[in-house]
Amino acid sequence: MKKTLAIIGFSTLLVACGSSTKTSSDDLATSNPIETVIDITKVTDDKVPVNINPGRFTVETVTYRLPKVVQGTYSVSDFGKYVDTFEAYDYNGNKLETNKIDTNSWTIGNAKELDYITYYVNDTFDQEKVGGIGGEVPFSPAGTNIEPNNYLLNLHGFIGYFDSLKNSQYKLDVIAPSDLVRTSSLQLADTKTSADGNVVTSSYFAPRYFDITDNPMMYGKLDVEEFQVGDIKVMLSVYSPNGIHTAKSMKDAMQKMMEAQKTYLGDINSTPRYDIYVYLSDGEEGSPKGFGALEHHTSTTVVMPESMPSEALDASMIDIVSHEFFHIVTPLSVHSDDVHYFDYHTPTFSKHLWMYEGVTEYFATLFQVDQDLIPEDEFYGKIMEKISSSLTMNDSMSFTKMSENVLDEPYANQYYNVYQKGALIGMCIDILIREGSDGNRGILSMMKELSMKYGQNKPFDDDKIMDEMVAMTYPTLRGFFDNHVIGETPIDYDAFFEKVGLEIGEGPIRTNYIQGNGALIVTGSQEAGTVFFTDNVLANSFWKDNGVLPNDIIKSVDGTVVTLQNANTVLQEMFSWEENQEVNVVLSRNGKDMVIKKALTPTYTTGKSLRAKSNATATQKELRNAWLKG
Secondary structure (H helix, E strand, O other): OEEOOOOOOOOOOOOOOOOOEEOOOHHHOOOOOEEEEEEHHHOEOOEEEEEEEOOEEOOOOEEEEOOOOOOOOOOOOOHHHHEEEEEEEEOOOOEOOEEEEEOOEEEEOOHHHEEEEEEEEEOOHHHOOOOOOOOOOOOHHHOOEEEOOEEEEOHHHOOOEEHHHOOOOEEEEEEEEOOOEEEEOOEEEEEEEOOOOOEEEEEEEEOOHHHHHOOOEEEEOOEEEEEEEOOEEEEEEEEOOOOOOOHHHHHHHHHHHHHHHHHHHOOOOOOOEEEEEEEEEOOOOOOOOOOEEEEOOOEEEEEEEOOOOHHHHHHHHHHHHHHHHHHHOOOOOOOEHHHHOOOOOOOOOOOOHHHHHHHHHHHHHHHHHHOOOOOHHHHHHHHHHHHHHHOOOOOOOOHHHHHHOOOOOOOHHHHHHHOOHHHHHHHHHHHHHHHHOOOOOOHHHHHHHHHHHOOOOOOEOOOOHHHHHHHHOOOHHHHHHHHHHHOOOOOOHHHHHHHOOEEEEEEEEEOOOOEEOOEEOEEEEOOOOEEEEOHHHHHOHHHHHOOOOOOOEEEEEOOEEOOOOOHHHHHHHHHOOOOOOEEEEEEEEOOEEEEEEEEOOOOEEEEEEEEEOOOOOHHHHHHHHHHHHO
């Protein structure tokens, strides 16, 4: 999973009968699939009917659940909250007794007579409010949408599982109007069109419940492009409600980026097909507010603002999708028991989020300089941003302890650090391996070896993987793990930069248009209902040079009136502003309006920058080149 900059809310910132027989044991379940139907031709009050036919049971009571947590999110989603009118029927059409035992679970009595269950599902996007992202509703790329022009079917939000049958096969029929474009990486078994040609039933097959959760779908007024990256067929599906962006306009950037990734990864195992689902939010009521992406084995689901300029959207997509695609290394190919045998209701978590999310984020940053997509200075800037962000969090918290307890405080609010310090942990390991091998090996080669040893179907022992890494590399990793990953000692980054002939110095550095000195330059007033600049605006050269002062109220941005309700979306867009972009910002000072209407110039703040040492030795330079260019 990858979340973009978190600017979350100013309230805190400011059916058919079956004949198969199944028992209460996965091992004794028959191969007859659980038959499931999602009928989007019968949406009622923004709710989709779902029908589940499990076949026959030989026990008196069974439990059916929607996921509390889904893989890759590390937060509680409670998809059972969005289920209405849960009913079970016997083979004579009579209702059976059901009992909702918690938010996500229902027991069904007299299960030997159970024919099917049926219920309606609300979408999660309609529940998103400013300040309601995260624990209250699912992270948007993991959520669901039910609208005439778009159905985002993250299937874990629609289809549940019986406790005893998570390893059973699933047959899924999606019934939809024939004029909707449909795309999914789930295996398509059959397609049938109604006699009048208005309805299409697509039948999909999933080997087990994991494959239901791992293969999202998108139906609607979509724009789809296909391209080839080596031997991988990539499907890019885009929903832009106002037609501002198209799959064709986004294709070149995605193809260039993924070709570079494939070159960087080399011979590591991959998938023959990879899907990218892009939902572009227009910021209106009922649209998603959480921007970022959620990875799957063979796809990723992305949510971004529709109003972003093309160049800014391309840049953000490169950062986000590259992160998700690198998840084919870890945790998809290298993972522990907690991931492999994931419990959607009572999950346990691995100690190694530094690897799953951190190393993945590191790869997504490093490959760009390795493949000449960005210059070295820009890469150094990204590293310094991660150091700065990580130091705003608890730098002495054990990363393994945080990972293992990520749903609980005080660890949950440190989760964002997996993309910051987690990536820096990956960088330090990379430099240590480069140093120990005279530049010939790095963290990517280590992860490739682990991928060959384990792969998708063989989990590692959570308590032994660090020992394995030390054994296959160098003893210096043991001390690093003990002190800085398991232990609570902050990392001395200067010591690692010294190895590659770099140093940190003070001076002007590039920043974005909503931050200065590493912090936001805006806040909000609940009482006045306004969004305004803080004292920190004077640390941002663009606004300072244009005469902006602390307490200036932001009335509108590019014609959009700014309110507390839409501030999250507006600030996300401002965060993505690019040099030379034309902007029109109306401010209010002491009741008088002032307008800033001009092309954006580069903006700077004062801070620390990473740069090459003038007296770096030949050995340091050689190690730096091996680190940056493989």
